[in-house]
Amino acid sequence: MRIHQADWVLYFTDTYPDNPIRMKALCLRQLRKVYKNGFEALKGIDLEVQEGDFFALLGPNGAGKSTTIGIVSSLVNKTSGEVSVFGYDLDRQLGAVKRSIGLVPQEVNFSQFDSALEIVVHQAGYYGVRRKHALRRAEECLEALGLWDKRFQPSRQLSGGMKRRLMIARALAHAPRLLILDEPTAGVDIEIRRSMWEYLRRLNREGTTIILTTHYLEEAESLCRNIAIIDHGTIVEHSDMGSLLAKMDTQSFILELRRPVENLPSLSGYRLTPIDERTIAVDVPADLGIHGLFEILTLHGVEVVSLRNASNRLEQFFMKLVDAGRAERTS
Amino acid sequence: MPNLIALQTLLFKEIYRFLRIWPQTLLPSAVTTSLYFLIFGRLIGGRVGAMGGFDYMDYIVPGVILMSVITNAYSNVVSSFYSSKFQRNVEELLIAPVPGWMILTGYVGGGVVRGIAVGIVVMGISATFTDLHFEHPPMIVLVFALTATLFALAGFLNALFANSFDDISIIPNFVLTPLVYLGGVFYSIDLLPELWRRVSLGNPILYMINAFRYGFLGVSDVGIERALIIIVGFIVVLMLWALWLLKRGTGLKS
Numbered sequence: 404m405r406i407h408q409a410d411w412v413l414y415f416t417d418t419y420p421d422n423p424i425r426m427k428a429l430c431l432r433q434l435r436k437v438y439k440n441g442f443e444a445l446k447g448i449d450l451e452v453q454e455g456d457f458f459a460l461l462g463p464n465g466a467g468k469s470t471t472i473g474i475v476s477s478l479v480n481k482t483s484g485e486v487s488v489f490g491y492d493l494d495r496q497l498g499a500v501k502r503s504i505g506l507v508p509q510e511v512n513f514s515q516f517d518s519a520l521e522i523v524v525h526q527a528g529y530y531g532v533r534r535k536h537a538l539r540r541a542e543e544c545l546e547a548l549g550l551w552d553k554r555f556q557p558s559r560q561l562s563g564g565m566k567r568r569l570m571i572a573r574a575l576a577h578a579p580r581l582l583i584l585d586e587p588t589a590g591v592d593i594e595i596r597r598s599m600w601e602y603l604r605r606l607n608r609e610g611t612t613i614i615l616t617t618h619y620l621e622e623a624e625s626l627c628r629n630i631a632i633i634d635h636g637t638i639v640e641h642s643d644m645g646s647l648l649a650k651m652d653t654q655s656f657i658l659e660l661r662r663p664v665e666n667l668p669s670l671s672g673y674r675l676t677p678i679d680e681r682t683i684a685v686d687v688p689a690d691l692g693i694h695g696l697f698e699i700l701t702l703h704g705v706e707v708v709s710l711r712n713a714s715n716r717l718e719q720f721f722m723k724l725v726d727a728g729r730a731e732r733t734s
Numbered sequence: 735m736p737n738l739i740a741l742q743t744l745l746f747k748e749i750y751r752f753l754r755i756w757p758q759t760l761l762p763s764a765v766t767t768s769l770y771f772l773i774f775g776r777l778i779g780g781r782v783g784a785m786g787g788f789d790y791m792d793y794i795v796p797g798v799i800l801m802s803v804i805t806n807a808y809s810n811v812v813s814s815f816y817s818s819k820f821q822r823n824v825e826e827l828l829i830a831p832v833p834g835w836m837i838l839t840g841y842v843g844g845g846v847v848r849g850i851a852v853g854i855v856v857m858g859i860s861a862t863f864t865d866l867h868f869e870h871p872p873m874i875v876l877v878f879a880l881t882a883t884l885f886a887l888a889g890f891l892n893a894l895f896a897n898s899f900d901d902i903s904i905i906p907n908f909v910l911t912p913l914v915y916l917g918g919v920f921y922s923i924d925l926l927p928e929l930w931r932r933v934s935l936g937n938p939i940l941y942m943i944n945a946f947r948y949g950f951l952g953v954s955d956v957g958i959e960r961a962l963i964i965i966v967g968f969i970v971v972l973m974l975w976a977l978w979l980l981k982r983g984t985g986l987k988s
Contacts (some may be wrong), residue, residue: 438988439988473988476829477828477829477987478825478828478829478987478988479987479988480983480987480988497831498737498831501829501830501831502831504829506825506829508822508825510822512821512822512823512825512826513821513823513826514817514818514821514823515821516751521747525743525747525826526826526830528739528740528742528743528744528746529737529740529743529744529826529827529830529831529832530737530740530830530831531737531739531740531831532739533739534739534743573826577830
């Protein structure tokens with residue numbers, strides 16, 4: 404019989420009689436990190452993630468995402484600021500904070516000699532789960548992630564996708580209320596990636612709060628309800644996905660044409676750029692919309708066969724923010 | 735209430751690790767010490783004559799056993815903990831509610847168990863070469879456990895500071911091995927010129943080997959109380975140092 408995720412959470416957390424329910428899953432206040440070499444990775448960030456959220460933390464390489472995750476999961480010492488997880492303070496209630504979090508790190512970091520089953524069972528043991536329950540929990544997690552058949556195989560013999568899924572199974576060993584995934588689908592083929600998305604959606608539906616960092620912005624757009632973008636140690640955007648995408652004033656599309664066009668017509672408000680003789684890129688302002696574009700193109704005898712997004716909307720917004728930040732720093 | 739299941743898990747993992755690879759962890763000491771007993775004990779020892787009032791073979795047995803305990807307790811912890819750092823699976827412990835003292839106890843416990851396991855194997859082998867004497871069995875057990883603990887702690891500290899595999903071989907090869915060989919395993923320091931006898935008294939391993947030999951044969955080049963104080967003193971210092979480093983996250987956290 405499959406045990407519901409929420410029941411496992413209750414089982415593992417009911418040892419805390421003052422366990423707060425329905426609150427901020429994560430709250431960062433003026434979080435700052437300066438490394439020994441003087442590099443200031445976080446410049447006093449504030450961030451809130453509500454319980455039950457599916458939250459994206461995005462940013463270019465070196466922006467401070469992994470430092471933030473490292474501090475929250477106790478792998479990096481903060482310089483100053485406050486961190487609380489489900490109301491538990493990182494400095495004063497470290498044990499409760501740790502029990503609340505499951506971490507899927509960016510790089511594979513389990514013992515290459517241990518089997519998949521050992522890895523999950525040991526991790527549960529570190530959280531105080533008795534071996535009998537740990538074995539049962541490991542079976543649940545490994546089965547859910549399609550690894551039960553490989554449970555006795557040394558982890559080094561698993562494929563890249565299986566290793567990624569094993570890290571998720573390990574992070575879920577103690578049924579955390581908050582699951583943090585640092586680029587969980589990097590290097591994973593599209594089929595496995597989509598099955599992982601489906602599993603994460605199910606976990607979230609069942610009550611697990613999820614924080615995700617990813618370089619696949621399509622992934623963030625598809626999965627997450629709220630988002631923060633971090634760049635050079637500062638939060639540059641923090642809102643819900645819908646509001647963020649609504650801020651987009653221009654979208655870019657690629658149009659495939661039926662016949663080659665030698666001279667592109669000049670269209671007021673739209674910016675057309677030829678890619679090859681039968682393909683053009685077009686920037687469409689939000690206030691004009693795409694319907695008017697087709698009318699004008701038809702008038703000029705240009706017939707469109709197909710249309711696709713130049714890049715996904717979040718990616719366009721993300722690049723715009725990052726480019727703006729870069730321009731500001733260089734000016 | 736401490737999370738004792740975590741400690742149990744870590745200890746189980748560490749013990750299972752060295753048992754799983756027993757040809758690398760238990761067998762080499764058995765082979766090496768068999769050769770020591772054969773060459774130094776039987777072939778050369780017969781010509782050496784008595785040492786400290788005992789057959790040479792009987793005299794070297796305690797030192798050879800303790801040498802195996804020292805090297806195995808040390809190498810078990812240094813290799814296991816450094817591998818965990820290198821593969822970054824030590825993060826499994828750092829993110830979990832496992833306090834520093836428990837991480838230390840788990841790894842050191844694994845080293846102590848291996849040290850004692852190898853010690854028992856070597857003792858069994860020595861019994862095939864000579865009749866073992868057990869003058870003070872409680873002293874044998876005490877020095878066995880304390881020495882294994884001390885060198886497991888030293889191995890943990892070495893791994894904590896190590897940044898490469900070179901760093902975990904420098905101390906065993908260039909510090910530990912000379913100290914062990916010059917610590918009176920194969921000779922009594924009374925044979926040395928006065929200067930070198932005094933220098934030898936600065937070698938802490940000398941005290942451990944002599945205390946262990948006292949347990950088997952009832953003879954020692956140094957005072958037993960002083961030997962025990964030195965061993966316990968080193969354990970306390972290394973343990974407090976390791977706990978302080980773990981609290982700071984030295985070698986583990988940025």
